[in-house]
Amino acid sequence: MAVAVAEGSVPIANPRRKSRTAGLYPSWFYLPAAIIFAVLFMLPTFASLFFSLTRWSLQKADFIGLDNFVQFFREPFLFQGLVNTLIYGTVTSASKVVLGLLLALLLTSDIFGRGYLRAVVFFPVLVSTVGVGITFTAMMHPTQGLINETLASIGIKGPGWLTDPRFALYSVALVDVWKGVGLATVIYIAGIVSIPLEYYEAAKIDGATSWQRFWTVTLPLVQPATATVIILSFIGGLRSFDLIWAMTKGGPGFTSDVIASVIYKQYQAGFYGLSTAGNVVLFIMVALLAVPLSMFLNRKEVDR
Amino acid sequence: MLMRKLTRAALVTTGVIAILAGTANAQDKVKVTFLFDNAPSTVAMAEALATAFEAKHPNIDIETESRPGGADGDNLIKTRLATGEMADVFLYNSGSLFQAINPTQNLVDLTSEPFQANVIDSFKSVVTGTDGKVYGAPIGTAMGGGILYNIPIYKELGLTPPKSWAEFMANNEKIKAAGKTAVIQSFGETWTSQLFVLGDFYNVLAADPSFPADYTAGKAKYATTPAAMKGFERQEEIFKGGYLNEDFAAATFPDGVTKVATGEGAHYPMLSFAVANIKELAPENINDVGFFAIPGDDASNNGLTTWMPSGLYIPTTSKHQAEAKEFIAFVASIEGCDVQTASAGAAGPYLVKDCKLPADVPPVVADLLPYFQEGGHSAPALEFLSPIKGPALEQITVEVGSGIRSAADGAALYDEDVKKQAQQLGLPGW
Numbered sequence: 001m002a003v004a005v006a007e008g009s010v011p012i013a014n015p016r017r018k019s020r021t022a023g024l025y026p027s028w029f030y031l032p033a034a035i036i037f038a039v040l041f042m043l044p045t046f047a048s049l050f051f052s053l054t055r056w057s058l059q060k061a062d063f064i065g066l067d068n069f070v071q072f073f074r075e076p077f078l079f080q081g082l083v084n085t086l087i088y089g090t091v092t093s094a095s096k097v098v099l100g101l102l103l104a105l106l107l108t109s110d111i112f113g114r115g116y117l118r119a120v121v122f123f124p125v126l127v128s129t130v131g132v133g134i135t136f137t138a139m140m141h142p143t144q145g146l147i148n149e150t151l152a153s154i155g156i157k158g159p160g161w162l163t164d165p166r167f168a169l170y171s172v173a174l175v176d177v178w179k180g181v182g183l184a185t186v187i188y189i190a191g192i193v194s195i196p197l198e199y200y201e202a203a204k205i206d207g208a209t210s211w212q213r214f215w216t217v218t219l220p221l222v223q224p225a226t227a228t229v230i231i232l233s234f235i236g237g238l239r240s241f242d243l244i245w246a247m248t249k250g251g252p253g254f255t256s257d258v259i260a261s262v263i264y265k266q267y268q269a270g271f272y273g274l275s276t277a278g279n280v281v282l283f284i285m286v287a288l289l290a291v292p293l294s295m296f297l298n299r300k301e302v303d304r
Numbered sequence: 305m306l307m308r309k310l311t312r313a314a315l316v317t318t319g320v321i322a323i324l325a326g327t328a329n330a331q332d333k334v335k336v337t338f339l340f341d342n343a344p345s346t347v348a349m350a351e352a353l354a355t356a357f358e359a360k361h362p363n364i365d366i367e368t369e370s371r372p373g374g375a376d377g378d379n380l381i382k383t384r385l386a387t388g389e390m391a392d393v394f395l396y397n398s399g400s401l402f403q404a405i406n407p408t409q410n411l412v413d414l415t416s417e418p419f420q421a422n423v424i425d426s427f428k429s430v431v432t433g434t435d436g437k438v439y440g441a442p443i444g445t446a447m448g449g450g451i452l453y454n455i456p457i458y459k460e461l462g463l464t465p466p467k468s469w470a471e472f473m474a475n476n477e478k479i480k481a482a483g484k485t486a487v488i489q490s491f492g493e494t495w496t497s498q499l500f501v502l503g504d505f506y507n508v509l510a511a512d513p514s515f516p517a518d519y520t521a522g523k524a525k526y527a528t529t530p531a532a533m534k535g536f537e538r539q540e541e542i543f544k545g546g547y548l549n550e551d552f553a554a555a556t557f558p559d560g561v562t563k564v565a566t567g568e569g570a571h572y573p574m575l576s577f578a579v580a581n582i583k584e585l586a587p588e589n590i591n592d593v594g595f596f597a598i599p600g601d602d603a604s605n606n607g608l609t610t611w612m613p614s615g616l617y618i619p620t621t622s623k624h625q626a627e628a629k630e631f632i633a634f635v636a637s638i639e640g641c642d643v644q645t646a647s648a649g650a651a652g653p654y655l656v657k658d659c660k661l662p663a664d665v666p667p668v669v670a671d672l673l674p675y676f677q678e679g680g681h682s683a684p685a686l687e688f689l690s691p692i693k694g695p696a697l698e699q700i701t702v703e704v705g706s707g708i709r710s711a712a713d714g715a716a717l718y719d720e721d722v723k724k725q726a727q728q729l730g731l732p733g734w
Binding site for chain 1: 404554696
């Protein structure tokens, strides 16, 4: 949302563009959108920048300069939260790319019940995240959960999926992948079906094996879909909160805390200024990582 | 045919009139909203109080609403107060959490209400704002923070309730040797992890009486005060001893209560209010659970860390303050105490003068009362002597109690956390 603000402000700031489009519609025509934009997007953005510099109790705000940011970066769990956020974003994004592409290949082949199977893959995307979180929390219970009871019946002692500090973050990431891979699959299906069949026929005539056809035709030509999936799932992973909160609340202790859950805890504790500062940090971090990534992926697309 | 149509029309019309009359009647009543936490015992008590009050005051309709407890509850209370959406009467902690909701600005002054004459002074002091005014009235009973123990296991192994930490650890060793779970923890609900630190405060105060004042002024720290560090060290010791239940990291508060009541574990560090939950979850085992204070090093100075009950408060934004005050006056009366005892069972002494406990209290309460009576030793928890309580303590004690972080590291981390809270409260010296 905040990224949209940055991009959206460009036409207003750029007089040349403005003059080009100004003639198309009478200026009152822009007014409703401009008001909505100003009230719902510009104002909160500037207000949050201001409040991040204060000690705020919702009723009164004392200006304290950059103290909140200093405090936020001194927060002992913050560094762990930063690392966890990056791990979470990378793991979920990479898994969704690989699994989404494989599933899309399967579901664009002449498989029986293709329409139904495509729907099945997409269903988890539609389910409430908190519902999924609670269900998996019950299934991942160390002693009474379905997963460990199943493992126990074949003689394996399963780990504490959500309670062992070594696994908690990855267990949540796994559920995130299960829930989100459907969207990646759909994007890949659209990418794959838009590749003209002539390329495959030409490759076949040249004697390419199916592996070569995948590697040299499909993969390069679904590059736009890959870029979309990576950007969407990486940003989604960086700002992920709901699933983590529903499953571990950042626990055990602080071991699966991500930036978003650290921010929420500050808010919960009534440190409103500090949590606003955290949101500014999160926004800057997402922008710093996502904008270059997006530029890199899109340039690659143009090169080809 | 026509006749039937007419009758039907007539029936419909009378029906409509009846409905209209019904609504008109309901509108005459004043609706007072009442918000409380969703612990089963609180819900039972609050609903019973509302029903009893409505029976006496037919013109007032108490609309009850429950909210989550713990940090989610703190968040909800603060947000609703700040946005002017708070219920007419709400239940919330006394002590440091009460100080954190900015009472002087948000709450209605109850200092000169007639019912305050019957409220015991020690409670008034924990719902008094920085301006010296009293903002709340007690609901529920005083509690102790200590250890619930399973009486059948103690009998079977021939143990006696310990008076010193060394005796406690010796008991744990014997219970473990008998193949049983010695200590139950329920980190699935993080707030339950704090007892070894918070419930040890009687011992802290015994060793260092000036700790609360120095701590509030920012001079004394947990990490550098050996007596205060002990709580963290003991939590670590329990984990290292291998005394915990297998599912300690995922078990919830109801699991913990059920385990200690049914003998799946011997000790459960908890506040004594859990007796109401035992009544709810394992009623046939209510007489199998006893209670003792968290012991310190010195067996000759054994005492209990006590918790004041929650308070009832009225937000300044309430439109029915007169009716809300009537309801609070009812709760803080002898009649109100009796309704509370009947619905939730008394978990300790009331803070309203002349409120009596029933003769046949469960063993937890019977074990608890001597600490409060003359000749007994008790001291209030730190949150009633200082306005500062760090919000991350529960995560820190989970980490120390599951071996993720060392006791020394945990105490130092908590000092950082406390600092943030003190700054937010605007206290001098931070």
